[in-house]
Amino acid sequence: xxxxxxxxxxxxxxxxxxxxxxxxxxxxxxxxxxxxxxxxxxxxxxxxxxxxxxxxxxxxxxxxxxxxxxxxxxxxxxxxxxxxxxxxxxxxxxxxxxxxxxxxxxxxxxxxxxxxxxxxxxxxxxxxxxxxxxxxxxxxxxxxxxxxxxxxxxxxxxxxxxxxxxxxxxxxxxxxxxxxxxxxxxxxxxxxxxxxxxxxxxxxxxxxxxxxxxxxxxxxxxxxxxxxxxxxxxxxxxxxxxxxxxxxxxxxxxxxxxxxxxxxxxxxxxxxxxxxxxxxxxxxxxxxxxxxxxxxxxxxxxxxxxxxxxxxxxxxxxxxxxxxxxxxxxxxxxxxxxxxxxxxxxxxxxxxxxxxxxxxxxxxxxxxxxxxxxxxxxxxxxxxxxxxxxxxxxxxxxxxxxxxxxxxxxxxxxxxxxxxx
Amino acid sequence: xxxxxxxxxxxxxxxxxxxxxxxxxxxxxxxxxxxxxxxxxxxxxxxxxxxxxxxxxxxxxxxxxxxxxxxxxxxxxxxxxxxxxxxxxxxxxxxxxxxxxxxxxxxxxxxxxxxxxxxxxxxxxxxxxxxxxxxxxxxxxxxxxxxxxxxxxxxxxxxxxxxxxxxxxxxxxxxxxxxxxxxxxxxxxxxxxxxxxxxxxxxxxxxxxxxxxxxxxxxxxxxxxxxxxxxxxxxxxxxxxxxxxxxxxxxxxxxxxxxxxxxxxxxxxxxxxxxxxxxxxxxxxxxxxxxxxxxxxxxxxxxxxxxxxxxxxxxxxxxxxxxxxxxxxxxxxxxxxxxxxxxxxxxxxxxxxxxxxxxxxxxxxxxxxxxxxxxxxxxxxxxxxxxxxxxxxxxxxxxxxxxxxxxxxxxxxxxxxxxxx
Numbered sequence: 109x110x111x112x113x114x115x116x117x118x119x120x121x122x123x124x125x126x127x128x129x130x131x132x133x134x135x136x137x138x139x140x141x142x143x144x145x146x147x148x149x150x151x152x153x154x155x156x157x158x159x160x161x162x163x164x165x166x167x168x169x170x171x172x173x174x175x176x177x178x179x180x181x182x183x184x185x186x187x188x189x190x191x192x193x194x195x196x197x198x199x200x201x202x203x204x205x206x207x208x209x210x211x212x213x214x215x216x217x218x219x220x221x222x223x224x225x226x227x228x229x230x231x232x233x234x235x236x237x238x239x240x241x242x243x244x245x246x247x248x249x250x251x252x253x254x255x256x257x258x259x260x261x262x263x264x265x266x267x268x269x270x271x272x273x274x275x276x277x278x279x280x281x282x283x284x285x286x287x288x289x290x291x292x293x294x295x296x297x298x299x300x301x302x303x304x305x306x307x308x309x310x311x312x313x314x315x316x317x318x319x320x321x322x323x324x325x326x327x328x329x330x331x332x333x334x335x336x337x338x339x340x341x342x343x344x345x346x347x348x349x350x351x352x353x354x355x356x357x358x359x360x361x362x363x364x365x366x367x368x369x370x371x372x373x374x375x376x377x378x379x380x381x382x383x384x385x386x387x388x389x390x391x392x393x394x395x396x397x398x399x400x401x402x403x404x405x406x407x408x409x410x411x412x413x414x415x416x417x418x419x420x421x422x423x424x425x426x427x428x429x430x431x432x433x434x435x436x437x438x439x440x441x442x443x444x445x446x447x448x449x450x451x452x453x454x455x456x457x458x459x460x461x462x463x464x465x466x467x468x469x470x471x472x473x474x475x476x477x478x479x480x481x482x483x484x485x486x487x488x489x490x491x492x493x494x495x496x497x498x499x500x501x502x503x504x505x506x507x508x509x510x511x512x513x514x515x516x517x518x519x520x521x522x523x524x525x526x527x528x529x
Numbered sequence: 530x531x532x533x534x535x536x537x538x539x540x541x542x543x544x545x546x547x548x549x550x551x552x553x554x555x556x557x558x559x560x561x562x563x564x565x566x567x568x569x570x571x572x573x574x575x576x577x578x579x580x581x582x583x584x585x586x587x588x589x590x591x592x593x594x595x596x597x598x599x600x601x602x603x604x605x606x607x608x609x610x611x612x613x614x615x616x617x618x619x620x621x622x623x624x625x626x627x628x629x630x631x632x633x634x635x636x637x638x639x640x641x642x643x644x645x646x647x648x649x650x651x652x653x654x655x656x657x658x659x660x661x662x663x664x665x666x667x668x669x670x671x672x673x674x675x676x677x678x679x680x681x682x683x684x685x686x687x688x689x690x691x692x693x694x695x696x697x698x699x700x701x702x703x704x705x706x707x708x709x710x711x712x713x714x715x716x717x718x719x720x721x722x723x724x725x726x727x728x729x730x731x732x733x734x735x736x737x738x739x740x741x742x743x744x745x746x747x748x749x750x751x752x753x754x755x756x757x758x759x760x761x762x763x764x765x766x767x768x769x770x771x772x773x774x775x776x777x778x779x780x781x782x783x784x785x786x787x788x789x790x791x792x793x794x795x796x797x798x799x800x801x802x803x804x805x806x807x808x809x810x811x812x813x814x815x816x817x818x819x820x821x822x823x824x825x826x827x828x829x830x831x832x833x834x835x836x837x838x839x840x841x842x843x844x845x846x847x848x849x850x851x852x853x854x855x856x857x858x859x860x861x862x863x864x865x866x867x868x869x870x871x872x873x874x875x876x877x878x879x880x881x882x883x884x885x886x887x888x889x890x891x892x893x894x895x896x897x898x899x900x901x902x903x904x905x906x907x908x909x910x911x912x913x914x915x916x917x918x919x920x921x922x923x924x925x926x927x928x929x930x931x932x933x934x935x936x937x938x939x940x941x942x943x944x945x946x947x948x949x950x
Contacts, residue, residue, distance in 0.1 A: 173644070258746060268758070268761055268762070273708060273711060273712045273715060273761065274708050274712065276761070277705040277706075277711065278705065278708070279706040280701070280702075280705050280764075281701075281702040281703075281705035281706065282702075283699075284698040284699065284702035284705070285699050285702065287694060287698040287699070289697050290694060290698065291694045291695065294860060295696060299863055299866060303863070303865040303866045304865070326869065326871065326872045326875060328873060329866060329867065329874050329876075330872070330879060333861065333862060333867070333876060333879075335877070336861065337689070337861060339859070340689055340694060340697070341689070341763050341764050341765050342762050342763055342764075343701075343762050343763075343764055344762050374596045376609060380688065391822060439715060439761065440754065440757065440758060440761070441754060442720055442724070443722045444724040444725070445720060445750060446750065447723045448747065450746045450747065451751070454751050455750075455751055455754060458751060458754075458755070
């Protein structure tokens with residue numbers, strides 16, 4: 109059976125998309141009158157490997173984005189199947205996260221489970237993917253503040269610091285079904301980089317011995333096993349699951365988090381670590397982008413400040429939410445038990461310290477996999493001088509290996525920065 | 530609406546049970562011919578607070594037990610509702626555990642979800658509840674071996690050491706629905722003992738200051754919060770969830786684990802700790818049962834040996850299963866990554882060390898709650914001299930508090946025993 113007709117599913121093209129929009133009031137109502145609907149400007153912009161993404165602009169009124177998941181990896185074809193049900197979890201997570209952090213998550217207008225179609229706000233220019241801004245050397249003065257707010261809100265409110273056990277277990281169960289996406293992460297983040305895999309690649313021959321050293325590093329493999337167990341077993345909060353700098357769109361004033369198709373109940377540190385780890389990748393790539401006109405030193409300092417601010421503001425906002433809701437419904441720390449000021453400080457310190465160490469561990473895992481695993485990052489890949497790129501990658505890799513092994517010895521983010529410098 | 534007619538549910542009495550058996554082939558087939566079915570000996574023996582339990586013996590052929598959960602707490606009445614769906618999770622867990630440890634879990638013959646009825650093997654005399662044997666001072670030479678086998682098999686084979694992520698997440702999701710039982714545990718084990726609660730009681734006035742000290746012990750409350758988080762968030766394996774010495778039936782030759790109605794995907798250490806913690810409660814209660822004829826010193830030595838053997842044999846059997854299945858489907862430690870002998874030893878040491886510390890922490894939590902929480906144990910309650918009982922309880926409580934706080938400093942079970950002595 110062709111996957112394109114499975115259970116009412118059909119891969120949209122521009123023509124069928126136009127028909128789809130006309131018969132879908134929740135979308136057509138955003139796009140003006142019948143005349144507008146006959147003259148929509150439609151552009152396919154899916155630059156990822158998985159989905160189709162259409163920008164739809166009305167001649168006189170409004171715009172939307174339509175994203176369709178297809179049941180295989182787009183850039184490979186039907187030979188690499190991947191559940192289109194990821195679209196359901198993406199839509200569910202987007203709605204939940206928009207509710208919790210409305211300024212930093214686009215609104216969903218429409219979801220069609222059979223068609224795996226999400227209709228949502230078009231994040232208009234001059235928004236660009238953060239990773240591209242980081243490569244271009246653009247500073248985003250509000251990025252740390254915004255990302256801290258997104259992470260604090262989405263993680264706190266979906267955890268047992270706020271939810272009852274009944275709410276939490278029900279949500280955990282629902283997102284257990286996003287298992288195919290979890291399996292993909294387990295493979296590409298926690299497994300493939302540590303073994304011979306046909307999917308792995310690296311800047312060869314420069315990093316051949318570095319990649320081999322990763323595969324033979326017993327302590328590193330001991331540590332990554334612990335992180336993998338946390339990823340698989342610790343249902344702490346609804347995490348985005350893929351919070352790298354390619355899942356964030358920015359202007360100087362605005363920050364929008366997109367693409368939570370890997371969302372599930374996992375360890376909070378996986379989100380915080382993904383973002384910080386990718387900022388570190390941007391940091392280590394800067395020397396490869398330096399030229400006579402711009403040595404990127406100022407920009408490296410800005411990235412460093414952004415990493416520091418991201419953690420510190422996240423810490424502040426997260427514990428602030430905890431304080432606000434200390435007498436709330438959350439099951440984890442009942443107010444009748446944790447009602448003493450000194451005890452509450454102790455408890456918060458311990459919780460945030462554990463979360464910090466988790467975040468550093470996951471940050472390291474995300475960095476390593478981007479250098480010796482299957483999917484690399486444009487920050488480094490766009491350095492055309494391979495020797496120069498390999499130097500950047502080796503520094504990033506050595507830092508990440510140290511970070512994974514020594515993460516529990518760091519008490520604050522500035523010490524981590526010092527180690528990176 | 531009366532709960533007794535809800536959705537085809539009806540509380541059985543002896544008369545309706547006889548009718549039920551006749552029309553249920555999977556049960557009647559165990560009980561002989563029509564003449565036998567007309568002359569069954571039926572005895573209600575539910576000594577717990579929750580369920581009805583009937584022993585049914587045929588005049589000439591066979592016997593069974595029928596257990597019915599009712600939608601409220603039996604000893605209180607309909608004013609304290611409790612989901613009868615626990616019966617579904619009990620039956621599901623019994624079947625899974627029987628499959629994994631057939632010698633130590635009774636076979637389920639029949640399950641009726643609407644009626645919350647489980648028909649299962651009658652665990653015949655001279656089997657008695659282990660707790661009663663421990664109070665009577667009876668030695669069970671195979672107990673440690675059998676419990677180690679039950680725990681190793683049921684925990685290993687339901688964890689990511691053996692299961693794929695797909696199997697694991699599917700099972701986690703299913704048991705998330707046993708949330709009411711999880712909530713009950715969270716309340717009575719991890720919350721009530723650490724705050725003022727109408728349900729708490731203790732041997733008053735002797736332990737009044739001890740109970741108050743528990744409520745005011747900041748470090749203890751910090752530690753119990755971590756244990757509670759693990760209980761709520763760490764979906765490590767299908768745990769029994771209530772593995773105290775009242776959930777085990779024994780003879781000198783046989784050990785049968787029953788009543789897994791609290792089963793869900795949680796931390797393995799909760800089961801190991803429940804069993805060990807309850808053996809420690811039996812140990813500390815012995816001085817209260819000593820008399821001129823029997824100072825119980827020999828018996829205390831046997832309990833101590835049983836605790837040591839339980840952990841050490843569990844460790845041996847569990848890691849042995851891991852070795853056997855090291856190239857199996859388990860997602861946690863893929864053989865291609867953990868293929869080095871030295872690395873495999875490192876990984877096992879770390880895993881078992883973490884599990885040991887979890888087990889000690891949960892053992893301590895289970896001891897504390899039985900002394901200052903709502904539900905006490907007969908080991909201590911049966912000591913009629915209140916002063917003597919309070920002495921035993923205080924020693925157990927002090928040991929448990931120390932154990933919870935210092936659990937990470939213990940490297941082996943014999944050091945824990947030394948601390949108890």
